[in-house]
Amino acid sequence: MQSENYPDGQKRSFIEEARRAQIIEAAVATIAEAGYPNAPLARIARTAGISKGVISYHFDGKDELMDQVVTGVYTEIAETVAARVMAQSDAEAMLRAHVRGVAEYALEHRDRMAALAQIFIHARDADGGSRFGGRKAEPLYQGLEAFYRHGQESGEFRDFDVRVMAVSQQSSIDAMFEYWRVHPDHDLLAHADELGELLVRATRAD
Amino acid sequence: MQSENYPDGQKRSFIEEARRAQIIEAAVATIAEAGYPNAPLARIARTAGISKGVISYHFDGKDELMDQVVTGVYTEIAETVAARVMAQSDAEAMLRAHVRGVAEYALEHRDRMAALAQIFIHARDADGGSRFGGRKAEPLYQGLEAFYRHGQESGEFRDFDVRVMAVSQQSSIDAMFEYWRVHPDHDLLAHADELGELLVRATRAD
Amino acid sequence: MQSENYPDGQKRSFIEEARRAQIIEAAVATIAEAGYPNAPLARIARTAGISKGVISYHFDGKDELMDQVVTGVYTEIAETVAARVMAQSDAEAMLRAHVRGVAEYALEHRDRMAALAQIFIHARDADGGSRFGGRKAEPLYQGLEAFYRHGQESGEFRDFDVRVMAVSQQSSIDAMFEYWRVHPDHDLLAHADELGELLVRATRAD
Amino acid sequence: MQSENYPDGQKRSFIEEARRAQIIEAAVATIAEAGYPNAPLARIARTAGISKGVISYHFDGKDELMDQVVTGVYTEIAETVAARVMAQSDAEAMLRAHVRGVAEYALEHRDRMAALAQIFIHARDADGGSRFGGRKAEPLYQGLEAFYRHGQESGEFRDFDVRVMAVSQQSSIDAMFEYWRVHPDHDLLAHADELGELLVRATRAD
DNA sequence: GATGAATGAGCGTTCATTCAT
DNA sequence: TATGAATGAACGCTCATTCAT
Numbered sequence: 001m002q003s004e005n006y007p008d009g010q011k012r013s014f015i016e017e018a019r020r021a022q023i024i025e026a027a028v029a030t031i032a033e034a035g036y037p038n039a040p041l042a043r044i045a046r047t048a049g050i051s052k053g054v055i056s057y058h059f060d061g062k063d064e065l066m067d068q069v070v071t072g073v074y075t076e077i078a079e080t081v082a083a084r085v086m087a088q089s090d091a092e093a094m095l096r097a098h099v100r101g102v103a104e105y106a107l108e109h110r111d112r113m114a115a116l117a118q119i120f121i122h123a124r125d126a127d128g129g130s131r132f133g134g135r136k137a138e139p140l141y142q143g144l145e146a147f148y149r150h151g152q153e154s155g156e157f158r159d160f161d162v163r164v165m166a167v168s169q170q171s172s173i174d175a176m177f178e179y180w181r182v183h184p185d186h187d188l189l190a191h192a193d194e195l196g197e198l199l200v201r202a203t204r205a206d
Numbered sequence: 207m208q209s210e211n212y213p214d215g216q217k218r219s220f221i222e223e224a225r226r227a228q229i230i231e232a233a234v235a236t237i238a239e240a241g242y243p244n245a246p247l248a249r250i251a252r253t254a255g256i257s258k259g260v261i262s263y264h265f266d267g268k269d270e271l272m273d274q275v276v277t278g279v280y281t282e283i284a285e286t287v288a289a290r291v292m293a294q295s296d297a298e299a300m301l302r303a304h305v306r307g308v309a310e311y312a313l314e315h316r317d318r319m320a321a322l323a324q325i326f327i328h329a330r331d332a333d334g335g336s337r338f339g340g341r342k343a344e345p346l347y348q349g350l351e352a353f354y355r356h357g358q359e360s361g362e363f364r365d366f367d368v369r370v371m372a373v374s375q376q377s378s379i380d381a382m383f384e385y386w387r388v389h390p391d392h393d394l395l396a397h398a399d400e401l402g403e404l405l406v407r408a409t410r411a412d
Numbered sequence: 413m414q415s416e417n418y419p420d421g422q423k424r425s426f427i428e429e430a431r432r433a434q435i436i437e438a439a440v441a442t443i444a445e446a447g448y449p450n451a452p453l454a455r456i457a458r459t460a461g462i463s464k465g466v467i468s469y470h471f472d473g474k475d476e477l478m479d480q481v482v483t484g485v486y487t488e489i490a491e492t493v494a495a496r497v498m499a500q501s502d503a504e505a506m507l508r509a510h511v512r513g514v515a516e517y518a519l520e521h522r523d524r525m526a527a528l529a530q531i532f533i534h535a536r537d538a539d540g541g542s543r544f545g546g547r548k549a550e551p552l553y554q555g556l557e558a559f560y561r562h563g564q565e566s567g568e569f570r571d572f573d574v575r576v577m578a579v580s581q582q583s584s585i586d587a588m589f590e591y592w593r594v595h596p597d598h599d600l601l602a603h604a605d606e607l608g609e610l611l612v613r614a615t616r617a618d
Numbered sequence: 619m620q621s622e623n624y625p626d627g628q629k630r631s632f633i634e635e636a637r638r639a640q641i642i643e644a645a646v647a648t649i650a651e652a653g654y655p656n657a658p659l660a661r662i663a664r665t666a667g668i669s670k671g672v673i674s675y676h677f678d679g680k681d682e683l684m685d686q687v688v689t690g691v692y693t694e695i696a697e698t699v700a701a702r703v704m705a706q707s708d709a710e711a712m713l714r715a716h717v718r719g720v721a722e723y724a725l726e727h728r729d730r731m732a733a734l735a736q737i738f739i740h741a742r743d744a745d746g747g748s749r750f751g752g753r754k755a756e757p758l759y760q761g762l763e764a765f766y767r768h769g770q771e772s773g774e775f776r777d778f779d780v781r782v783m784a785v786s787q788q789s790s791i792d793a794m795f796e797y798w799r800v801h802p803d804h805d806l807l808a809h810a811d812e813l814g815e816l817l818v819r820a821t822r823a824d
Numbered sequence: 825g826a827t828g829a830a831t832g833a834g835c836g837t838t839c840a841t842t843c844a845t
Numbered sequence: 846t847a848t849g850a851a852t853g854a855a856c857g858c859t860c861a862t863t864c865a866t
Contacts, residue, residue, distance in 0.1 A: 041835085052836090054852080058850085062835095129241075130241075164401055165400075167381050171378050179373050194371075225825090248859095258827085259828060260828095264825095464832080465859085468859075474856095540656040576794075579797050580790040580793065580813060588782075614820040659839075671847075672847055674842080680841090
């Protein structure tokens with residue numbers, strides 16, 4: 001993540017970076033609490049205790065702010081989870097570690113996960129199309145597919161359709177968080193482990 | 207479905223019922239084509255070839271219209287799929303028949319399925335909360351859970367957590383349709399069969 | 413002018429046409445009085461005694477409203493002036509009739525002329541470019557040039573550069589109205605006749 | 619030009635004067651390139667490579683900055699052109715020299731001329747009125763009128779209305795530059811000579 | 825029953841100006 | 846002197862809803 005630099009590569013000052021971080025946090029908190037459709041810039045600014053124009057000053061627009069939220073949270077998740085997954089020795093353990101890892105991240109960063117999901121669902125481009133969903137999810141699917149293929153080639157996984165599996169796994173993980181958001185007392189880690197078991201059984205070789 | 211009656215039980219006239227059906231169809235077509243955020247009442251009215259105000263006349267507001275779309279499509283799916291599922295003799299076959307059945311319905315009613323998914327994701331209550339997601343999905347989950355428990359009691363299914371399974375299955379099916387909406391050339395039936403296989407392996411007894 | 417029809421050719425109702433005319437008149441009055449930069453939609457609406465949204469309802473946006481003002485006034489001028497010009501028997505008389513005709517129109521429709529000038533100067537496209545000035549004035553120049561060439565071919569006009577003449581004549585006429593707007597007691601018709609004399613002397617054959 | 623002094627007569631330091639000149643140059647370059655409406659202070663500051671606030675520090679506001687641009691360019695033009703005009707021996711030659719002289723200045727200082735025109739058209743007072751047009755142009759007209767009257771008294775010019783002539787000549791010159799700004803490949807000097815010919819014929823005694 | 829004109833709150837964005845450092 | 850962060854009003858526009866006809 002190089003969000004500390006301007007698009008042209010110039011560095012941002014420490015203070016500006018702090019303000020941006022503060023605004024991003026306010027956006028996360030507001031969206032997580034109220035949902036994306038109830039998080040206009042005015043409300044995010046109020047959460048941050050600043051004027052509405054400040055956001056436009058530090059970000060190119062709402063779109064860039066959302067991009068930064070997504071990039072930040074996403075990078076954080078990837079870093080957290082990747083380390084755990086790589087520490088495993090076989091594909092099955094990696095699968096379990098992936099689901100579990102994301103869940104553990106979410107437990108510690110509940111708002112970020114909730115905001116991420118909201119933004120994915122609701123943020124749209126100027127032309128009305130989804131900003132992050134749809135075809136934009138392709139890299140995500142391809143990453144999962146590469147993992148599956150590796151397991152298939154090593155003989156640990158059976159010969160399932162990797163795209164169907166990727167779509168199903170990703171949606172099941174997303175649904176886990178959404179369920180948890182609606183039912184805050186839900187045991188997220190138990191859910192994650194159970195989902196890991198489902199995925200392992202769905203994928204492993206006979 | 208008792209949408210032929212007013213909330214107070216009084217019956218609607220045949221003509222009024224036809225108008226409501228026409229508007230519902232227009233809503234389905236518009237949302238399926240353009241997505242919920244790009245389907246204001248004005249556009250739905252234009253699709254129906256009627257005035258904008260007539261929607262407000264026949265429905266209590268956009269919310270009630272969306273309710274009716276959801277109820278109608280949902281009932282139709284349930285009726286179609288239930289018959290196919292009940293015709294099966296064992297739990298595994300029922301599972302496959304369920305996924306396959308929904309997919310076949312979707313193939314024949316693509317717009318309705320797409321509209322349903324869009325409304326589920328985007329429709330919100332006046333307070334900003336999701337109108338159909340969250341706790342509103344409880345009956346759906348309970349239906350799936352009853353089925354799982356039956357299979358577990360008969361020894362066909364292993365002893366998994368039924369709530370996690372219900373959430374995962376439902377989200378995987380929803381994701382299948384969303385993927386198909388974005389990639390219209392995707393082979394939906396093949397996806398459904400593959401997903402059925404995943405679910406069977408995830409649930410069956412050792 | 414076919415502003416009574418929608419772009420797709422469908423006819424507007426009488427009432428809608430009346431409302432559009434009312435809004436156009438309010439725009440003309442507001443812009444003429446306060447200048448384009450001081451004529452936001454809210455103020456135009458206030459002048460018309462209506463809500464701000466009404467304008468967006470009847471026009472596609474401020475741009476279309478300005479287009480309609482320009483088209484309407486422009487057409488009106490052209491019709492008025494063309495008749496007078498065509499009634500002349502020689503090029504010199506046509507030149508005088510043109511300037512005089514525009515001035516007489518302006519005397520009877522002061523606000524429209526003022527609004528037209530303001531819109532020409534200030535209205536811009538989404539990309540920031542002038543909406544009516546610049547290269548958009550080409551048809552205007554070409555019309556004048558055709559007239560000059562005709563006079564040159566008939567031997568009434570000398571062999572001047574038609575483009576320079578067109579630009580100079582048009583700007584002199586515009587400046588006449590601007591001067592009159594700033595000095596309301598200025599004798600517009602005398603100015604027009606004097607300008608006609610200038611143009612005749614500048615163009616006529618030796 | 620006495621811009622080296624504060625309004626209260628106190629002198630500016632050399633450094634401050636240099637800063638003001640730098641900002642004025644940046645304003646000229648920005649307005650010439652992008653047009654007045656696309657030249658907010660932030661962009662002018664960026665062009666100058668300085669902070670936005672420094673403009674407000676050195677100038678009382680955007681209005682004063684624009685005043686200084688106009689005054690500076692205007693003075694420069696007057697000095698350049700006056701010398702050439704005065705070198706002529708008769709009124710007709712002076713007329714030609716005036717138009718030609720302004721054009722030659724513009725050729726060498728394209729940006730300044732373009733910025734001047736843009737500011738004249740777009741700059742407004744706090745009350746919305748034009749800042750330089752209208753009655754502010756009076757000294758300009760009076761200068762031209764004095765020249766015309768001199769020619770009339772000497773018998774070189776016919777007995778035209780000097781105010782109409784002044785307005786027409788000035789607008790024709792302005793339009794020449796605006797046309798040249800929009801069509802950069804336009805032959806400005808040829809246009810100037812042609813316009814000089816028009817003016818001579820329009821003014822000379824029979 | 826049906827119309828479509830009208831409303832008004834809310835949206836993201838721009839920008840000259842202010843001011844603490 | 847200089848900075849750049851912050852402000853806040855104003856803008857054009859969207860849209861669910863209301864209501865007189």
